[in-house]
Amino acid sequence: MTIKKHVDKDAQTSSNRSEAVIHTGDLERGLGYSLRRALMSATKDYERIMNPLEIRPAQYAALILVRNNPGFSQSAISQALGIQRANFVSLLDELEELGWVERRSSQKDRRSFALYLTKQGETLMKRAVLVHAEAEKAMAQRLGAHDSKLLLQLLHKFADAI
Amino acid sequence: MTIKKHVDKDAQTSSNRSEAVIHTGDLERGLGYSLRRALMSATKDYERIMNPLEIRPAQYAALILVRNNPGFSQSAISQALGIQRANFVSLLDELEELGWVERRSSQKDRRSFALYLTKQGETLMKRAVLVHAEAEKAMAQRLGAHDSKLLLQLLHKFADAI
DNA sequence: TATTGTTATACTCTATAACTATA
C-alpha cells in the first residue's frame, strides 16, 4: 500500500468509547443483506449438527435429489439444484468416490449417465435425513412453528417470483 | 475415475420422458436450502441493477458501515459485518485503492486505524445508495410491500435467535 | 497477556469458455 495515512485524533475505538455501537440500520433494512446474514446463521446450525456426517450442504442437496429422482441425468439434477452442470461434475466425482452415488451409462443416450444411490448411499441417507431433520428443527425452533412455516413460504414466493 | 459403470435401460432423460419432472420437495421444505436459493435469486437483482457501479455486495456493505460509522476501527466494522477481521483487510485494501475509503492512523491506539469515506467515496455513495434502493425495490416488488416487510422481520428474528 | 492489523493458506460455491462424443 503506497497511500499516505492521515492521523485521526477522534477515532472511535472500543478503548476510548466503550458505549459506542455500530449502526447497521441501512443494511439491515435490505433484503439482500438480511438474506445473507440469515443464511450464514443457518449454516452454523447445519454445521454444528451435520458435522459428524461430513456431508456438505451442496452434497446433501445432490444426494436428496438423486435419492428422490433415481435414474435422472446430471443435467437434469444440476438444473434442479440451480447450479451449472459443469460444477456438478466434481461434486458427483466426490459422491461417487465416497461410494454413495453411481453413474450408470444410459443405453438410449450414450452421452448421458443415469444417477442412482448405491446401497451404501441408501444406508447413509437413512441416517443423514434424520440428522438433517434435527438441524432443520433447530432452525425452526428459533421462530416457532408458525413463523418458520411463514418464512419458508415467503422465501419460496420470493425466489419463484424472479 | 476408475469406477465401473453399469448400464441402465431405464434412465430418466428428457429425451425419453419429456413429462418427467424432478421432485425437490424434501429440500424445499428446509429453511437452509430455501435461504440459499432465495439469496441466489436476490443476487441476480443486485447484479443486474448494481452492475454499472461495479460494487460487489461485500464492498457495498462495508462502504455503508464506514459511512454510517466514521472513525471506527477495522475490528469494529468487520465484526459488525459478521466477517473475520483477517478477511476485511483485502476488502479494505480494494476500497482504499479505489479511493473510496481512507485508513487514518489513530493517536490513541497506534495499533488501529480509523476508517472514513474519502470525498470521492462520499460522492460515489450518494449515487450508490440510490441505485441500491432500486435493487431493493425490485426485490420488494416480488412480494409486495406487506410480505417483503414481513420477510425482513422474519429474517432478523431468525438470525438474531441464534 | 491480550488486542489490532496483517499475511498465508485453504476450502466452498459459483461462473464461463471450450473441448469430446454423441444425438
Add this chain to the structure above:
DNA sequence: TATAGTTATAGAGTATAACAATA
C-alpha cells in the same frame, strides 16, 4: 447443429493459524 458431460480457470466469500507492533 445441438446436447451431455467434461476440463480448465477464475472469482468471490469464508475460515483458521500465526506473526509483529502495540496495549
